[in-house]
Amino acid sequence: GAVVSQHPSWVICKSGTSVKIECRSLDFQATTMFWYRQFPKQSLMLMATSNEGSKATYEQGVEKDKFLINHASLTLSTLTVTSAHPEDSSFYICSASKQHTEAFFGQGTRLTVV
Amino acid sequence: AQTVTQSQPEMSVQEAETVTLSCTYDTSESDYYLFWYKQPPSRQMILVIRQEAYKQQNATENRFSVNFQKAAKSFSLKISDSQLGDAAMYFCAYYSSGGSNYKLTFGKGTLLTVNP
Numbered sequence: 001g002a003v004v005s006q007h008p009s010w011v012i013c014k015s016g017t018s019v020k021i022e023c024r025s026l027d028f029q030a031t032t033m034f035w036y037r038q039f040p041k042q043s044l045m046l047m048a049t050s051n052e053g054s055k056a057t058y059e060q061g062v063e064k065d066k067f068l069i070n071h072a073s074l075t076l077s078t079l080t081v082t083s084a085h086p087e088d089s090s091f092y093i094c095s096a097s098k099q100h101t102e103a104f105f106g107q108g109t110r111l112t113v114v
Numbered sequence: 115a116q117t118v119t120q121s122q123p124e125m126s127v128q129e130a131e132t133v134t135l136s137c138t139y140d141t142s143e144s145d146y147y148l149f150w151y152k153q154p155p156s157r158q159m160i161l162v163i164r165q166e167a168y169k170q171q172n173a174t175e176n177r178f179s180v181n182f183q184k185a186a187k188s189f190s191l192k193i194s195d196s197q198l199g200d201a202a203m204y205f206c207a208y209y210s211s212g213g214s215n216y217k218l219t220f221g222k223g224t225l226l227t228v229n230p
Binding site: 032034036042043044046047049091093095097098101102103104105107114 | 124131147149151157158159161164166184205207217218219221222223
């Protein structure tokens with residue numbers, strides 16, 4: 001099967017600090033990874049699409065400088081929430097594309113900014 | 115831009131009965147993929163079924179099947195012999211493979227309740 005591991009599963013941080021979330025495809029190479037944000041009882045909102053070795057493509061309204069995405073290898077993408085504020089508290093999910101025909105998801109990260 | 119519409123915020127079904135969840139999408143592309151994902155309370159996204167747009171045959175996975183109507187841009191999910199474990203949020207998703215602009219877009223979801 002295709003396994004995507006997202007870490008950490010939950011994190012609490014102080015306002016003004018930065019938090020890094022990792023997304024790894026464990027048994028396949030993912031040329032494209034997607035980052036989503038999900039509010040309670042709502043759908044997944046696409047934040048950005050990242051391709052290995054190139055800059056991420058952000059969706060309209062998503063602050064590039066606040067949500068830094070790095071796709072350094074075919075198995076790892078990271079999302080860094082910089083200068084986090086309480087309004088950034090949310091559930092963040094990554095997804096890795098396998099040959100652009102399927103997408104598999106990490107377990108998600110619950111971020112709480114206090 | 116591609117959009118995915120799920121018109122049923124909530125659905126309920128009796129255990130062992132059949133239920134159909136609706137999904138429509140809007141696109142100008144001819145080559146794409148469609149998915150149904152299940153999200154239980156754990157919030158882990160689980161792939162239920164996938165459909166390639168170039169295939170006319172409807173995909174089937176055990177108790178799950180789809181009715182794919184490409185011209186109508188409709189992609190409904192049928193769950194047969196519903197089980198308590200099927201209760202979850204179901205999301206329809208569109209995977210765009212147009213050029214190099216890959217994007218996986220979701221509908222708003224349908225909350226399925228299974229009554230014993």
